[in-house]
Amino acid sequence: MTARPIDGKALAAALRAEVAARAAALPYRPGLVVVLVGEDAASTLYVRNKERAARAAGFESRTIRLPAETGEAELLSVIAGLNADDAVDGILVQLPLPAQIRTGAIIRAIDPAKDVDGFHPENVAALALGAPRLAPCTPRGIFLLLRAAGVEPRGARALVLGRSNIVGRPMAALLLAGDATVTIAHSRTRDLAAECRRAEILIAAVGRPAMVKGDWIAPGATVIDVGINRGADGALVGDVDYQAALGVAGAITPVPGGVGPMTIACLLENTLIAAAARRG
Numbered sequence: 134m135t136a137r138p139i140d141g142k143a144l145a146a147a148l149r150a151e152v153a154a155r156a157a158a159l160p161y162r163p164g165l166v167v168v169l170v171g172e173d174a175a176s177t178l179y180v181r182n183k184e185r186a187a188r189a190a191g192f193e194s195r196t197i198r199l200p201a202e203t204g205e206a207e208l209l210s211v212i213a214g215l216n217a218d219d220a221v222d223g224i225l226v227q228l229p230l231p232a233q234i235r236t237g238a239i240i241r242a243i244d245p246a247k248d249v250d251g252f253h254p255e256n257v258a259a260l261a262l263g264a265p266r267l268a269p270c271t272p273r274g275i276f277l278l279l280r281a282a283g284v285e286p287r288g289a290r291a292l293v294l295g296r297s298n299i300v301g302r303p304m305a306a307l308l309l310a311g312d313a314t315v316t317i318a319h320s321r322t323r324d325l326a327a328e329c330r331r332a333e334i335l336i337a338a339v340g341r342p343a344m345v346k347g348d349w350i351a352p353g354a355t356v357i358d359v360g361i362n363r364g365a366d367g368a369l370v371g372d373v374d375y376q377a378a379l380g381v382a383g384a385i386t387p388v389p390g391g392v393g394p395m396t397i398a399c400l401l402e403n404t405l406i407a408a409a410a411r412r413g
């Protein structure tokens with residue numbers, strides 16, 4: 134048996150087209166501002182892709198590029214300006230930030246109504262209480278991928294591998310809101326392989342190349358690979374041993390072309406949601 138690949142690229146294109154159509158019907162242009170501090174190569178690439186996608190959807194989009202030495206106070210004042218700017222519906226500060234800036238202080242400074250990453254404590258709390266407002270883009274994208282693949286979270290045993298604030302924790306909260314039976318596993322979990330093998334939906338978000346082996350996967354399980362690891366040769370490798378998983382899983386997302394493109398499409402959707410909530 135060969136697992137069905139879940140085409141995130143195609144689904145993302147469809148969602149972006151839907152967002153563009155909805156934006157075109159508005160009496161204003163949704164505004165997205167991405168803030169990039171420093172010149173990390175991967176971050177620079179992602180930020181460029183976000184700006185391009187936002188423009189293609191008809192948004193007003195710009196990127197504020199700040200030098201790597203930018204101080205916390207300086208970044209806070211940039212954010213205060215964006216909070217006060219009525220043309221700005223969504224603010225995304227690209228992570229990770231340089232060490233001299235406290236990430237938490239920056240996230241808390243963003244107006245929760247413009248927090249299209251869904252990282253502000255107010256949005257985190259709404260999700261934790263089961264009533265998401267702006268939900269983090271990657272978990273939200275994964276939820277849509279599952280739905281499009283015909284995978285029903287309700288009643289399913291879901292295993293989230295990884296407990297980061299940007300993927301693992303919010304993913305678990307979304308799956309719980311979707312009535313899955315959710316387990317969160319992590320680096321201190323006693324028997325990771327055994328936990329994974331019990332899962333009908335397995336979400337790997339640990340950032341370790343090909344860590345999830347073929348025999349960690351239950352036959353027929355749905356496998357979502359969030360990992361974006363760059364190998365020595367520059368090739369992208371997921372957190373799942375894809376070739377081995379293909380022979381066991383029922384459906385699986387590839388890397389690239391799986392979760393990544395949906396993250397960007399959901400960023401556009403969140404910007405539209407934020408704009409509608411702010412401007413009525």
Ligand SMILES: Nc1nc(=O)c2c([nH]1)NC[C@@H]1CN(c3ccc(C(=O)N[C@@H](CCC(=O)O)C(=O)O)cc3)C=[N+]21
Nearest residue numbers: 179225226227228229250361389390391393394396397
């Ligand atoms: N505040 C903040 N919000 C984020 O959402 C955020 C962030 N910081 N920092 C970095 C991570 C990473 N991230 C990705 C988005 C799209 C792809 C993506 O489109 N990937 C393509 C491949 C791109 C490539 O070739 O490298 C794919 O998987 O097919 C990847 C990674 C968003 N992040």
